[in-house]
Amino acid sequence: MKFSLQQEFYKFNHQKISFYGLIILLILMIYSAFSNKTSTDTIIQNFGAGQWLTIIVITISSTFLSMEYTNNTILTLFYKRPNKFVIYFSKLFVLVIYSAISLVLSVFVTFILKELIVGGQYHWSDLVSALFLNVLGTFIYLMFIITLALLLISVFKNNAVVVGLGLFNSFLGASLSSAIMSDFPGSISLLKWNPFNMIYIMNQLSFPKDFIKISYLSNLQIIIANIFYIVLFGLLGYSMFKKRRV
Amino acid sequence: MVKVNNINVFMGKKHIIKNVSFQVKPGEIVGIIGPNGAGKTTIMKTILGLLKFTGKVSVADRNVTEDNHRALSKVGALIENPAIYPFLTGLQNLELYTEDKNSMKTVVKQLKMQNYIKSRAKNYSLGMKQKLGIAMALLNNPNFVILDEPMNGLDIESTILVRKLIKHYAEQGTSFLISSHILSELQKIMTRIVIINEGNLIINKNIDDFKNINHSRYKLLTNNQKESQKLLQEKGMLESQSNKYLLVNEKNIFSIQNLLYKNKIQLLELAPQQIDFEQLVVRSLNKKAEEDEI
Ligand SMILES: Nc1ncnc2c1ncn2[C@@H]1O[C@H](COP(=O)(O)OP(=O)(O)OP(=O)(O)O)[C@@H](O)[C@H]1O
Numbered sequence: 064m065k066f067s068l069q070q071e072f073y074k075f076n077h078q079k080i081s082f083y084g085l086i087i088l089l090i091l092m093i094y095s096a097f098s099n100k101t102s103t104d105t106i107i108q109n110f111g112a113g114q115w116l117t118i119i120v121i122t123i124s125s126t127f128l129s130m131e132y133t134n135n136t137i138l139t140l141f142y143k144r145p146n147k148f149v150i151y152f153s154k155l156f157v158l159v160i161y162s163a164i165s166l167v168l169s170v171f172v173t174f175i176l177k178e179l180i181v182g183g184q185y186h187w188s189d190l191v192s193a194l195f196l197n198v199l200g201t202f203i204y205l206m207f208i209i210t211l212a213l214l215l216i217s218v219f220k221n222n223a224v225v226v227g228l229g230l231f232n233s234f235l236g237a238s239l240s241s242a243i244m245s246d247f248p249g250s251i252s253l254l255k256w257n258p259f260n261m262i263y264i265m266n267q268l269s270f271p272k273d274f275i276k277i278s279y280l281s282n283l284q285i286i287i288a289n290i291f292y293i294v295l296f297g298l299l300g301y302s303m304f305k306k307r308r309v
Numbered sequence: 310m311v312k313v314n315n316i317n318v319f320m321g322k323k324h325i326i327k328n329v330s331f332q333v334k335p336g337e338i339v340g341i342i343g344p345n346g347a348g349k350t351t352i353m354k355t356i357l358g359l360l361k362f363t364g365k366v367s368v369a370d371r372n373v374t375e376d377n378h379r380a381l382s383k384v385g386a387l388i389e390n391p392a393i394y395p396f397l398t399g400l401q402n403l404e405l406y407t408e409d410k411n412s413m414k415t416v417v418k419q420l421k422m423q424n425y426i427k428s429r430a431k432n433y434s435l436g437m438k439q440k441l442g443i444a445m446a447l448l449n450n451p452n453f454v455i456l457d458e459p460m461n462g463l464d465i466e467s468t469i470l471v472r473k474l475i476k477h478y479a480e481q482g483t484s485f486l487i488s489s490h491i492l493s494e495l496q497k498i499m500t501r502i503v504i505i506n507e508g509n510l511i512i513n514k515n516i517d518d519f520k521n522i523n524h525s526r527y528k529l530l531t532n533n534q535k536e537s538q539k540l541l542q543e544k545g546m547l548e549s550q551s552n553k554y555l556l557v558n559e560k561n562i563f564s565i566q567n568l569l570y571k572n573k574i575q576l577l578e579l580a581p582q583q584i585d586f587e588q589l590v591v592r593s594l595n596k597k598a599e600e601d602e603i
């Protein structure tokens with residue numbers, strides 16, 4: 064297991080896409096910071112880092128697995144490793160760590176941007192706990208994205224399809240979810256658990272009042288539902304990965 | 310070293326490998342030959358525990374299954390296209406799996422890859438990638454190496470180099486299972502031939518035995534081929550013709566000489582037919598097909 068993890072980290076670091084991901088995140092955060100009026104809300108929302116990261120992470124996750132198939136290296140991985148679980152888990156772990164690092168980095172950038180743009184106008188003591196909740200929500204949702212990306216790659220075997228679905232989810236998933244729920248108000252108690260609704264966790268933890276009205280889920284419910292989907296996608300993804308013919 | 314016992318592989322409803330059994334002994338170089346789609350790659354993948362199968366595969370007396378690859382710790386393989394990460398250098402690709410840096414350096418040197426091993430693999434030519442794939446298979450002093458079409462894209466010099474290297478490793482006790490379409494290439498190194506057709510194993514023989522069973526034909530040249538042909542046809546002793554020669558069976562050569570003598574025909578040449586290796590294989594494949602029709 065240790066060997067496998069080392070190997071995956073090594074590949075991940077050398078596959079420049081991880082580095083570019085961080086650069087793009089930085090650029091997009093700066094863009095968000097200067098294109099919108101800075102308020103406590105934009106600071107708490109990490110200058111849009113969460114939203115950008117869902118796109119970056121789905122792209123990186125699906126590439127990180129699909130490249131093993133395009134390079135035929137999946138064969139070597141499979142016969143050299145005692146079992147497939149180690150491989151899948153190592154990939155997952157590397158991607159989760161990457162998400163965590165990206166988030167920590169984004170918080171640093173937020174600190175710097177805030178000081179640059181508004182200086183001492185807002186006090187950190189008022190912002191920090193909400194910012195922390197936002198980062199926590201985003202982190203949970205990124206795990207949702209990672210397990211989803213690995214599952215989709217194992218099903219569709221095509222990077223472009225997975226990235227496309229990821230973009231759809233990030234930009235339109237939330238509005239789709241709201242549209243469905245407003246079309247069938249009688250079924251909200253059931254529909255509120257739909258996977259497109261999970262994205263609200265990113266903002267709901269720091270702005271519960273506003274978002275509970277949109278997601279129809281309590282904070283605890285949306286956390287549990289996200290974890291449920293993470294486990295479900297993880298297990299389904301692994302079984303598809305295991306079954307897939309090489 | 311490697312025992313393949315009665316394996317069957319299905320893909321969906323398709324029966325791809327049918328009751329195939331063979332063994333690879335230590336130091337043996339087994340050539341696996343068959344037309345496109347015969348199942349060569351599938352057999353190799355099965356031995357590596359990459360496919361679902363029934364039957365038994367064991368390496369160094371330990372069983373290989375789809376879920377247990379422990380027996381493969383001393384096995385190297387190159388299957389179809391070399392498995393290479395383009396964003397890593399050749400050396401980094403090797404390092405990913407190497408257990409012993411010295412053995413890695415040896416392999417690089419043996420394959421004469423020092424000049425480019427430190428540059429990114431995505432800039433490699435086809436042949437350079439192929440050599441890197443072979444290097445990966447030979448890493449960590451393996452007991453058993455599987456090479457699927459190893460000479461793909463290699464120039465003459467590299468082909469000779471790889472051939473020598475395979476022989477060298479085999480002399481140290483490493484066993485090989487090699488598939489190739491270039492029969493003449495395999496012919497130079499293999500010590501055993503396995504012929505596969507439509508998922509069936511049709512021949513599994515020591516290479517010398519294989520050549521011998523097909524050496525029963527003689528070619529005949531006389532000073533009157535036309536007359537000789539007529540005579541032999543009458544007696545039912547003419548097997549076929551090739552260029553200017555008449556081809557006859559070994560068991561008839563004495564009666565044929567008598568026959569010619571009686572008819573005052575002079576014998577110019579009578580010698581075992583040197584048929585090339587490709588013909589042997591094609592003939593084996595055809596023979597099998599004819600038997601099936603009966
Ligand atoms: N993933 C797959 N799904 C279904 N059938 C497959 C699959 N892979 C291979 N086959 C079938 O299995 C058979 C054997 O294929 P295999 O690749 O083993 O042939 P091969 O002898 O290596 O051929 P070649 O000389 O072209 O490399 C073929 O009939 C092929 O159609």
Ligand SMILES: [Mg+2]
Nearest residue numbers: 349350351457
């Ligand atoms: Mg093949």
